[in-house]
Each structure stands twice: as C-alpha cells, then as structure tokens.
Amino acid sequence: MQYANMTTKPDSELDARNFTPRKRAREREARLIATLTHSGRGFYLLVAGLLAVIAVGAYAYYRQLSEGLVVTGMRHYVFWGLYMTNFVFFIGISHAGTLISAILRVTGAGWRTPITRMAEAITVFALLIGAPMILIDMGRPDRVQNVLLYGRIQSAILWDVISITTYITGSLLYLYIPMIPDMAILRDGLPGAARWRKKLYTLLALNWHGAEAQEHALEKAVSIMAVLIIPIAVSVHTVVSWIFGMTLRPGWHSTIFGPYFVVGAIFGGIAALLLAMAFFRRALHLEEYVTVKHFRYLGILFLVMDAIYLYFTFAEYLTSGYTSMHPEAEVLGALMTGRYAVTFWGMVLVGFLLPGFMLSLPLFIKPAPQAKVGWVTMRLRPALGIGVALLLVAGGLVSAIQPAGVGALIASVQPTTVAATSAQAADSTPYLQWAVLFTVPVLFMFFLPEMRAHPIATTTIAAALVTVAMWLKRYLIIVPTLENPYIPIPPSTPADWAHYLPSGVEWAITAAAFALFILLYVLFSKVFPIVSLWETREPAHVPAPAHPAAGALAPEMGD
Amino acid sequence: MTQQTLGADRPQPTELTAERAEKNGIRPSPLSRRQFLGLAALVGGVGAFSSQALNVVKDSLVSAAAQARRVLPTFTADANSFGKLVGQDGQPLSSPDAAPTPQPAGRHRWVMVIDLARCDGCRMCTEACNTMHKVPEGQEWIRVFKMQDPRTNATYWFPKPCFQCDNSPCTKVCPVSATYKREDGVVLIDQDRCIGCRYCMAACPYSSRFFTWGEPVQTAAERAQAYDVELNTPHRRGVAEKCLFCPSLLRKGELPACAASCPMGAIYAGDELEDIVTNGRGESAKFSQLILDGSGYRYLDELGTKPRVWYLPPRGRQYAPPQPDQGHTGHG
Known part of the structure; x- marks a missing residue:
C-alpha cells in the first residue's frame, strides 16, 4: 500500500513530477509530528484550567457520595435531570465519530482521511464520559455489580449496558487498528523522543513494517470494522431512546424515538466533530490538513442531518399535539x-x-x-x-x-x-x-x-x-x-418537588464531565497524531479505494 | 366556581383535574380473571372447531396469544427473585428458588377497594401509614389527591396507594430484579438489591414510587432491625420505596394501616380469592358484589397495567365536596 511506496521509492521519482506538493506534504507532516512533543503555553493553561474544573466536580461528587442524591435538585417528580441529559448527550456525541468515519470509509470518500482520527477519538472519549453518567445518577453506585449478577435482559437498561459496552470495545478497536502504521512511523521517526513514548509506540505498532501481508490484513480489518460498527452505533442510540420509549410517560412513549434519537445523535455528532476540527486546526496549525473543503463537505452532511432532525421534530410534536391527549x-x-x-x-x-x-x-x-x-x-x-x-x-x-x-x-x-x-x-x-x-x-x-x-x-x-x-x-x-405526570402534581406540592432546578453539585459534575472530555481529547492529541499520518500521505485527490464499486459512491464534489 | 363553568373542557392549570369521566361508572370494570377464563374456554374449544379451516386459523392465533401470555412471566419477575412469582395473567408459577421469606400461609390475592363517596380527605390514612412504616420524610406512600372533573364539576378526594398492578410496568423495567410481583398480588422491592436507577419510577404512570434521596432519619434501634421486605424497614438511602399493602398484617387477618385508620370506612382491603373485603369500621362486603353494585373501576385502566386497587365513583358523597383548588390550598 502507500505506506510502503512512500518509504521505499526514491524521492526523485516522485519529485520529478510533483516536487513542490511532495515537499510540502513532508513539511506539514513534520510539523504535525512536532506538535506531539512540543506544547505551547496555551496547552498548559488549558490543561490547568480543565484540571481545576475537574477538581471542583470531583469534590461535588464526593459530596454526593457522602450525603446522597439529596444534594441534587432531583426530587420525587423530576427524578432524572442533568445526569441523564449528559448521558444522552455524550452518547449522542459519540456518534460523531465512528459512525461518520465508518460511513465515509465505506463510501470511499477520499477527503475523509485528515478527519477520521479526530472523529473516532471523539467516539471513544464521549463513551468513556457518557456511560459513567449513569453511575453518577445511581442512588447506589456501590451495587453496580448487581447489573452483572442479576441483570434482566428484559430491562432496557440492560440493552444499554450490552450495546454501549459493545460500542466502546468496537470503537476502541476501530480507533486503534488504522493507527498501527502511524505507530510504526512514530516508532521509527522520533529519534529524540522520551523512553515511554518509544516503548508505547513500539508496543502499539505490533511490529508493523509495512509488509504486504500486514497491509492486506490491516485493510481487511478496517473494512470489516467499518461495516460492523455502523449497526452497533445505530443500536446504541436506539436503545438509549428506548429507556424512555418503553415507559408509559407522555412525550416518551413514542414509536418514533428510536430513529429520532439516532438521527439526533449523528446530527450532534457532526457538530462535535466540526468543533474539534476547528479547534485542532487552530491549536495545532493543521490548516494544510483540514481545509475549507472539509468544512464544506461535512457541512453539507450536517445540513442534511439538520433537515432530517427538524422533520422528525415536527412530525413528533405535530402528532402528539394535534389530538391533544392528556397528558x-x-x-x-x-x-x-x-x-x-x-x-x-x-x-x-x-x-x-x-x-x-x-x-x-x-x-x-x-x-x-x-x-x-x-x-x-x-x-x-x-x-x-x-x-x-x-x-x-x-x-x-x-x-x-x-x-x-x-x-x-x-x-x-x-x-x-x-x-x-x-x-x-x-x-x-x-x-x-x-x-x-x-x-x-x-x-x-x-x-x-x-x-x-x-x-x-x-x-x-x-x-x-x-x-x-x-x-x-x-x-x-x-x-x-x-x-x-398522569396524575397532575397538586398545587400544594413544594416548588422544589414540582419543578426541577439543577443544584450546584449537578452543575459542577456536568462541567467536570465536559472538562474531562476535552482533557482526554487534548491529551490524546499529544500522544497520538490527531491526523492519520499514513493515510494523508497518499494524495487526497487521487483516492485508491479498496473496492472500486464503493469508491464510485464517493461524494467527490468540485471545489 | 365560575372558574369551572368557564373552564368548560380545558382544565385550569391551578386545579387538580382528572379528565376521566368515562371511567366514573360508565364503563364496567373488566375483570382479568374473567377475561382469562373466557380465553381459556376459547382455547379449549379449538378442537371442536377444527373442521372449519377459517376457525382453525383464528383459534390457533388465539391459543398462540394465550401461550404467549403464559410464557411472559419473566416480565414480572425472574428466577433470582424470591417469593412466588406470577405470570402476566395473574396465574401462579412454580417458585424457581428457595424463598428467603416465609411464604404466605394459604392462597391469597390481596385487593383493595376505595369508596370515593366516603373519603372526606382527612388524610388519616396517610398519617397512619407514615407512622407505621416510619416513611422517610417527604414520602407519602398513600397520598390523598383532590380531584376535579371540569365537565361535571365533581370535586372529590382520591387516596392513592400503590396499585400493585398485575401487569406492573415497574417490575418490567427493573434491571436487577430488585422489584417483583408476588403470588399474593403485591409488588415488593428488595432494597438490598436495588441499585437506585429510578427506572421503576419512570415506568410507573401513577407516580406511586418514591426515592429516599438522603439519609433517612431513624433511631439506632430502628436501624439495627433485620430488614423486612414486606415493610421496607429499616429504610436506607438511595433506593426505591412504595406502598406494599402491608401483606404481613393482611396475612394475620388484620387490615393495612391506611384501611384500619380510615374513620369513614372508605378503604376496604381483603382477599380476591376469598371474595371478601373489610374496611376500618369493620364492615365487610363481597368484593365482587361491591365493585359490581358500586360500578367499581380501576384508575387509568386503559394503560393496561391491571391495578389491584378498585375505586367506587364518588356518587352520593357523604361529605361536603372539597373546594376547587385556587393554587394555595392545603394538601392536594
């Protein structure tokens, strides 16, 4: 594959035809690799700020653990609040990644290469933040093992446990497998790096040396993962919606909820990916990797999801509103x-x-x-x-x-x-x-x-x-x-029971969740190249799709 | 009062209303047992009609439906729960496990009938329940709502315990089998197993489940008691709680605290199998006759939950109807 070509072919052959782009490509890659080991003051300030927010959140959670959920704004009627909101939000964000990158891979969209790694990393970290929100929401987190010991498959919560753990496993693999050649590049191409880096890259490179058999295996693994991950991702947000859909609650008991949530997740996921692209483009000076084209192409996908989401929203509220059923x-x-x-x-x-x-x-x-x-x-x-x-x-x-x-x-x-x-x-x-x-x-x-x-x-x-x-x-x-609820809340009910106002503890934990998400993501970009090195080495405008039929679907629009 | 006449079809936001006039005695209450017996008869007739091809198809569908109802019990509880388990149709299944709590002596199916014509909203049931179970602060396992139907101007009091539904949505969604349906009809919660996810609270359309948000106030002696799943004591933080029908009292032939304390005799409790219910004044009645004569109904029965609490509509109220809420009255 291209990795081998890049390293074995004498540069002169390519340079004759393509001197300037090749040189520029090498330079931009060198600059990207340099961001792994060189951090500006902005990085340290950001990390310090995030750690401060996380520390406050950790204290808030300590208070919640010692005093109970009474420190939250949740009460008898509104017994789910910010934590569940964050749970659904982060699980939604997780669709950024894997699903979008998988769809782009399967359709052979050549322009995807600089943004797939960012997308896949969002998935992993969003899941790592989103799934524990349920633990934080639990009254008895000390009994979480009961879910494994006495788990009832009839409960939608079990569906979520199964689906989300599958998704975490799958997206970790899906993040890691296409990263193996990059690990080899860093193993060989960072002579002055710290020892832990050397060890880590050597370990993760799995003795990759660009042999044809290795490339074949990699290509096969990525193709299989890209196809497998799509139904898993769809299932994840479907069962998240079914936590609500399977109850007799107004506004939740809706047949549209599965697809509605899936569309919302992809929609929100693209938004998160665009934010990440803009952030890294600026912070790591990736202007040569992430271009206007990427924002425009992804923006069109974003627009389509926006339209579908608006349609679903309209359909959902019109159907329930037209008949005015109580409640x-x-x-x-x-x-x-x-x-x-x-x-x-x-x-x-x-x-x-x-x-x-x-x-x-x-x-x-x-x-x-x-x-x-x-x-x-x-x-x-x-x-x-x-x-x-x-x-x-x-x-x-x-x-x-x-x-x-x-x-x-x-x-x-x-x-x-x-x-x-x-x-x-x-x-x-x-x-x-x-x-x-x-x-x-x-x-x-x-x-x-x-x-x-x-x-x-x-x-x-x-x-x-x-x-x-x-x-x-x-x-x-x-x-x-x-x-x-079905039986209206009596007017004599205390205000803090009838209505929900999140407490400081909940806000602190929410802020910490976002901070931890950003921190994990930023630290990831300091250990692993946030843009796939080996995939961006092949010129983006000459895609070499593994399956020509799939490649024909590539949305290669003109600039 | 003018507010109500103006209110025509739309409930005022400050009023507690229940737009369920059709429930109030218009529709006869469907009896799950009768339905089941009817269905069983249908299934039994499959052989007789088998010569007619069309009927064979139809009946096999019916029998499949009955079959499906029989294999569904995993929805109400599972092998890890203790106590005897029942299927969706209320029929008992064999107990899969050794039961940690003693089985009720004899066969019972606890049931409650609340006569809305008698309830004057004194809330003594709530207080008796709170005292007996030492219900954590803020919870009311039996709660008295002030109900109003704008179409008929009916205002009445509505005591609401847990309905111990036969098709209980709460037990369906529990991820760890902490809550389950027992053969005697009650829905219990194993608070040693509950993880506090509150999914059961989301599932219950009657808002009958509560959650102990903070550390419950209890004496050291209370705290030291052995856990009783039929009382939910001692209370613990971070788990679901609710009305349990006081099955330990019923088994001894005593009334639950709420029924015993009601000076109006509005709350009847008893055994559906024995077909007898009794109220706090010591008046007994045939359960089937009571709900037949009184046009008994089950609240929000159309949700398919099959509650075990029947209501008699507030016809011929034995008290002055409560004033409609203006947004600042006492307890609803």
Missing part, C-alpha cells in the same frame, strides 16, 4: 407556550433553523471576491446589526420593566425560579428573553457578507449552536415530561 397536551403546552417556551423556541430557531441557513449559504451564494467587498459591507453592516440588536434588547428591557417593575425584569431573566409559583407565571412574560432571541436572526442578516467571507468560522459557529441546542433538547425531553 401529552400538558407536556407540549409546557414546551410551546409554557415554562420551557423560550428554551424550546430558542432551541428550534437558533439551534436548528439558524444553523441550517448558515450551512446552506455556500450552496446558494459563492464567496464574493474580496476586492468587491467594500468597507461599508464588511464594517458598517455588522456595526449596524449590532446596533439593531442592542435596540431590540433595550426594547425588551423596557417592556420587561414597565408592566410589573423590577420584579418582572428579574423574572424575565430567570423565569425558571419564578414560574415555580404558578400564579406569578402568567404576568411575567419573558419579554427580554424573546428580544434576545430575536437579535439572533438580525445579527445573522447583518453579518451575511462576513459569513460568506469566512466559511470555516460560519460552519463552526453553526456547529456550536447545534451542540448547545442538542444538549437542551435532551434536557427538554427529560424534564418537562417528568413535570407532567
């Missing part, structure tokens, strides 16, 4: 017009629709030539947009203050704390939040030329919006349903 109608009311309206519509408009517009920009509008974009368009227009947005917020502030004074203003900023007393909820319409919400499309319109000029930044911002929205979506699946 489905109450859950829907809480989302559409009630307690969670701002969150819900914010999620739909800013989290799903707006990114859709942002991602479809390159489909309709070609980037304007820089020369024609004048000062007015690039500077004055955004300034104008910010001005209008500020006016909107100011208007929101005024209308929030006017009806009921300062109390309503506070209420509009934090409706969740106030709505607990239902009598007040009616007159404290969150004007300000709506105003803030409307600034987003305004800013969007005024920043159009900016976005056209910066496709990578635009795609990244869209991905960030979607990531937040997908987290909120999981929260909105869990909490409003629990707040609207």
